[in-house]
Every structure is written in structure tokens, then in C-alpha cells.
Amino acid sequence: GAVVSQHPSWVICKSGTSVKIECRSLDFQATTMFWYRQFPKQSLMLMATSNEGSKATYEQGVEKDKFLINHASLTLSTLTVTSAHPEDSSFYICSASSDRGYYNEQFFGPGTRLTVL
Amino acid sequence: AQSVTQLGSHVSVSEGALVLLRCNYSSSVPPYLFWYVQYPNQGLQLLLKYTSAATLVKGINGFEAEFKKSETSFHLTKPSAHMSDAAEYFCAVSGMDSSYKLIFGSGTRLLVRP
Numbered sequence: 001g002a003v004v005s006q007h008p009s010w011v012i013c014k015s016g017t018s019v020k021i022e023c024r025s026l027d028f029q030a031t032t033m034f035w036y037r038q039f040p041k042q043s044l045m046l047m048a049t050s051n052e053g054s055k056a057t058y059e060q061g062v063e064k065d066k067f068l069i070n071h072a073s074l075t076l077s078t079l080t081v082t083s084a085h086p087e088d089s090s091f092y093i094c095s096a097s098s099d100r101g102y103y104n105e106q107f108f109g110p111g112t113r114l115t116v117l
Numbered sequence: 118a119q120s121v122t123q124l125g126s127h128v129s130v131s132e133g134a135l136v137l138l139r140c141n142y143s144s145s146v147p148p149y150l151f152w153y154v155q156y157p158n159q160g161l162q163l164l165l166k167y168t169s170a171a172t173l174v175k176g177i178n179g180f181e182a183e184f185k186k187s188e189t190s191f192h193l194t195k196p197s198a199h200m201s202d203a204a205e206y207f208c209a210v211s212g213m214d215s216s217y218k219l220i221f222g223s224g225t226r227l228l229v230r231p
Contacts, residue, residue, distance in 0.1 A: 004160075006160075032217055034217075034218075034219075042223075042224075043207060043221045043222065043223045043224050044161075044207070044221050046218065046219070049217075049218065091158075093160050093161070095161075095219075097217045105151075105163065105166060106217060106219055107163075108153075108160040108161040108162070109160050110159055110160040111158065111159060111160045113158065
């Protein structure tokens with residue numbers, strides 16, 4: 001149980017275009033979802049936290065107008081990178097948690113590799 | 118405020134040798150502590166977690182960790198390394214509140230020599 005999927009697993013786009021990444025909890029209702037960014041050989045950096053039906057809470061230094069997060073249902077959250085530029089190239093990982101008995105545990109998706117040309 | 122320090126960005130062991138990955142935490146509230154493993158180009162997989170029950174926690178793949186409050190440590194060990202253990206390992210801390218936010222350490226890359 002507690003499986004999280006991401007789509008796509010990798011994407012290459014041209015500079016200036018927008019890219020949408022989906023994060024789905026497949027077998028549980030995710031009351032909270034998290035989006036992380038990971039640069040090569042570095043740790044995970046939390047970008048934002050989203051609760052179903054609410055606006056996302058962004059970490060300091062993360063541009064909310066550039067990284068649009070929508071958590072429209074208990075099983076789906078999306079991250080849209082708007083007007084992407086090469087410096088946005090990174091590995092994006094989502095995670096999901098539930099307030100129904102998972103002891104603060106986050107379940108991670110497999111990640112999405114974004115390359116902006 | 119919470120933080121995690123992982124000593125050693127790289128640890129190299131021989132196959133069959135003891136694995137010890139160090140993690141120290143700082144937390145103003147009783148913490149939940151986690152160890153995750155990440156293989157190249159993949160997400161994170163939970164190895165084990167401490168949630169204020171037993172201080173010695175056993176996880177998957179033969180790993181275990183001991184919560185030592187007096188030392189503010191949560192080191193990860195495995196008696197005998199296997200080649201398949203080569204990966205990046207992250208220690209993380211979370212507060213016992215409803216935010217579920219994880220604070221990650223910088224990670225330790227485990228290399229296993231044949």
C-alpha cells in the first residue's frame with residue numbers, strides 16, 4: 001500500500017514553455033502533498049506543501065508564480081513550471097501523506113527529471 | 118527549529134563489512150526520525166522510522182538504527198554490506214505535529230567495494 005506515482009518520469013522542453021508534472025496517490029487519500037527539488041548530488045529541497053482544496057504554502061525563496069501547485073483532489077497534485085528556463089532543470093520529487101494513521105510518514109514518488117533546453 | 122547533520126558525504130566499505138552511517142539531529146520537540154535510501158534517478162524509499170516507541174528500530178534490507186536521546190543521534194547500521202546497498206542515504210527529522218514537514222540531511226553516498 002501507500003504508492004505514489006509521478007508523470008512524466010522525464011521531460012525535455014524548450015526555454016519559455018510551461019511543463020506540468022502530476023503526482024498521484026494510488027491507494028490512499030493524501031491530505032497533504034509535498035514538492036521537492038533535487039540538484040545533482042544534493043539533498044532534497046522542499047519547495048511547497050499543499051493541502052487538498054487549499055492554496056499551497058511555499059518555502060522561502062520559491063517563486064509561487066513560477067511554480068504553480070494545484071491540489072484539486074485527495075489523490076492528485078500538479079506542479080506547473082511556467083516559462084521554464086535552463087536553470088529550472090532539475091529532479092522534481094513529490095510525496096504524499098495522510099492524517100489517517102501514517103504517523104507523519106511521507107510516501108515518495110519516483111521523481112521527474114526536467115531538462116530545459 | 119529542527120535540523121539534521123549527516124557526517125560524511127561518502128562512506129566506503131568492503132562487501133561483508135559493517136555499515137555505519139551517522140545522523141545527528143536537533144529538535145525543540147520530540148522528533149520523528151527517518152532513514153531513506155535513494156537509487157540513481159529514483160525517488161526515496163523508506164528504510165525505517167522512529168516514532169517514539171522502541172529506541173532500536175529495525176528496517177528493511179537488514180538495516181537498523183538506534184535512537185539515542187542523550188547523544189541526539191540516530192545512526193544507521195547494517196552488519197554486513199551487500200553490493201546492492203550502494204546508494205544515497207538520507208536521514209530526516211519531523212516534528213510531532215500535523216505539518217508532516219521533513220527536514221533532510223545532506224545525504225551520504227555509500228560505496229561498497231567487492
